[in-house]
Amino acid sequence: LLLILVIYRFVAAFLVKRSLRWLAIVLICMGGGLGWLLIAIGQGDWLGSQPIDFFVPEGFTFFLLYGLPHLALARAALLGGLLLTIHAFVLPNPRRWIPFSALAGLCWLVMGLCVPFYIAVLYAILGAWGLAAWLRQRSFPWQLFFRCCVGALIPLPYLIYNFYVFATNPVLGAWSAQNVLPSPHPLHYVVGYGILAFLSLPAIRWGWHRARHSIVYLLPVSWVIAAPILVYLPINVQKRLLEGVFVPLCILAVMGLRLWWIGSGVQRRPRYARLVWRQAVIGLLLLLLPTTLVLLSGGITFAARADLASPAFHSAGEIAALDWLNSHAQTDQIVLCRFDTGNYLPVRTSLRAYIGHGPETLNLAEKSQKVDRFLAGSMSPEEARYLLSGEADKGDPIRYVIANDADGIQGYTALQKVFESNGYAIYEVQAS
16 A cells, blocks of 8 residues: 555656546556467467566566565655655755655665665666766756765665675575576567557657756656666676666656657547547556456466465465474474475474575575485485484584375484374484
């Protein structure tokens, strides 16, 4: 709810007409790209990737509203800080801007606490805005610079702290190195954003001309132009640098559609003007809303089938095993189990999974092979003891093992069964 309200206020800073605001809100909150068309023609893995409107939450708002509250809070704080910066810039009394810029900085600190590297994305947005203002005014925009700097300096210590920790902590450094999220083929961005980008072209010119009176209008223009550069910077989280760009893109697209309607001369024929506008809006919605409908219908269908396995549903045996561990095991002890159970284990217990989350399980591929071999009973007693002692990974010893009826771990003498329910068994590792 907070994100939707902030988005509306951000849209209202650039679009005056109420009908245009609501169209922009619908597109921002519910819109997608043409990924649904790729799915419909059987090209769900086109050019080695899914369509971006099906898996990039930073690129589209609906994902955040559907199930990513920390990213929704981060985007609300990002946009809220930008709104406060705009307000600080346009104040009639220029001496009172510091409190608003400081509040913007606090918003951006909240954003950074949600996702630290968004602070770097923010700096790129502010830098692009300042550069565009410099080019437009042909002089350095000192007023904008100071107002942005006051806000930007507040989250800076937290960003520096994160850089330091990730550079010096070997565990966080290893996690960062394997958290690789590259951008897909550029044509996927064309499919995802092509229609909106095309409609935005006349609005980019509109924003450039409006900047003669207020450089505020250069913010969405510069943000959208900078995005294609950001997503191909040589870093490991390229596609996440799209954060928030869908908002200014939809604003410009709606304004561009309006400018196209005015430029076509249709408005001079009142008998047809409203009909043509409605048809254009309906056509745009029919093209950009199906992805959201596919995601919603898929979620409803998935939730209606209790026979499906993890991650939508967890069996009674698995839940009983985890609840038993939560009652009997000591906090932070390590549990060896299959990946799906390990991914769910921290939800119901205060224990640590040997494997259980992709990027956050260090050396996941190597550890998964060890788990498969162990649960299949194909390890020698010496290999099993070496794994359970923690020496194999230079970590803490494994205290419990969760297995099911199909596993062949009965031959390991170091294990003692302590719980069993509906096909799940828990074994405690005995001290050697």
